[in-house]
Amino acid sequence: MLEGRTFKILIVDDEVEVLNSLAMTLNMAKQFDCDVTTVNDSKQALVLIEEQEFDLILSDYRMPDVTGVEVLTAAREKDPTIARILITGFSDVKVAMDAINQAQVHNYLEKPWDNDELRQAIAAALERRVERKGWGKPISSVTEALDMIAEVQKKISQTSEREETMQDVLEKDSFVPENEMVFEFKSVQEFNKFSFEVKKMHNVHIDDTYIFEDKYVIKLSVDPKSVMRIM
Numbered sequence: 001m002l003e004g005r006t007f008k009i010l011i012v013d014d015e016v017e018v019l020n021s022l023a024m025t026l027n028m029a030k031q032f033d034c035d036v037t038t039v040n041d042s043k044q045a046l047v048l049i050e051e052q053e054f055d056l057i058l059s060d061y062r063m064p065d066v067t068g069v070e071v072l073t074a075a076r077e078k079d080p081t082i083a084r085i086l087i088t089g090f091s092d093v094k095v096a097m098d099a100i101n102q103a104q105v106h107n108y109l110e111k112p113w114d115n116d117e118l119r120q121a122i123a124a125a126l127e128r129r130v131e132r133k134g135w136g137k138p139i140s141s142v143t144e145a146l147d148m149i150a151e152v153q154k155k156i157s158q159t160s161e162r163e164e165t166m167q168d169v170l171e172k173d174s175f176v177p178e179n180e181m182v183f184e185f186k187s188v189q190e191f192n193k194f195s196f197e198v199k200k201m202h203n204v205h206i207d208d209t210y211i212f213e214d215k216y217v218i219k220l221s222v223d224p225k226s227v228m229r230i231m
Contacts, residue, residue: 002031002032002033002123002126002127002130005033005130006033006034006035007032007033007034007035007055007056007126007129008034008035008037008052008053008054008055008056009026009034009035009036009037009054009055009056009057009058009122010037010038010039010045010048010049010052010054010056010057010058011023011026011036011037011038011039011058011059012038012039012040012042012045012057012058012059012060012063012068012071013038013040013059013060013063013087014040014041014042014060014063014064015040015060016040018060019038019039019040020038022038022058022087022118023036023038025115025118025119026058026119026122029119029122029123031119031120031122031123032122032123032126037052037054042059042063042064042065042066042067042068042070042071043065043066045057045059045066045071046066046070046071046074049071049074049075049078050074050078053079054075054082055082055083055126055129056082056083056084056085056122056125056126056129057071057072057075057082057083057084057085058085058087058122059071059072059084059085059086059087060086060087060088060089061086061087061088061089062088062089068086068087068088069086069098069102069103072084072086072102072103072105073102073103075103076103076104080132081129081132081133081182082129083106083122083125083126083128083129084103084104084105084106084125085105085106085107085108085109085121085122085125086103086105086107086108086109087109087110087111087113088108088109088110088111089110089111106121106124106125106128107121107124107125109121132181132182133182139183139184139185141190142190142193142194142197145183145194146194146197148181148183149181149198149201149204149220149222152181152222153203153222181219181220181221181222182217182218182219183217183218183219183220184215184216184217185215185216185217185218186215186216187216188216190216191216191218194218195209195218198218198220203222203223204220204221204222204223205220205221205222205223206218206219206220207219207220207221
């Protein structure tokens with residue numbers, strides 16, 4: 001899924017040595033090709049996020065002025081499909097909870113990191129980015145798309161029925177919420193039909209639609225609270 005594409009990755013850390021080490025680790029990855037930008041100023045990172053399009057943001061947590069959680073939250077607000085990974089040298093449960101609740105990170109790693117683990121985490125996050133951007137196989141069946149929404153509703157309902165410990169959350173492969181989805185159709189007829197079906201659902205919201213070349217894309221989200229009420 002990651003072949004044939006070069007991913008733009010932004011690394012944010014106030015220590016230049018750490019930036020260089022992370023950049024070298026990513027450039028040596030065999031799972032993906034990447035174009036790495038490094039910045040040791042978290043305020044400048046916010047500017048870059050607004051000015052450029054990145055596929056993944058890898059940020060340290062504790063930095064002067066702006067924390068890593070704030071950096072990743074800004075990335076999420078610009079584009080929820082941007083992959084987000086937090087690295088910290090502090091074993092702090094509150095940090096992890098902030099990262100999960102505010103920035104909704106893909107993964108949470110502690111220093112010193114394992115290079116193989118880091119590359120695997122990034123590869124998994126980039127695969128999710130590809131899926132959510134609609135860069136994978138286009139969906140041409142309205143039935144298939146509706147089935148996917150139903151599966152998300154089921155997952156949300158099941159999650160709401162059980163309590164998760166902090167360790168449960170940290171052991172997950174991904175922290176990205178499953179209620180944000182992107183569908184790409186090749187046919188305008190299927191696109192219109194799907195849009196009509198979605199508009200009839202009280203707990204599904206269309207966030208954006210756009211058309212380019214022969215692709216018809218719709219981005220939507222499922223309201224977890226509504227799902228919990230009706231399930």
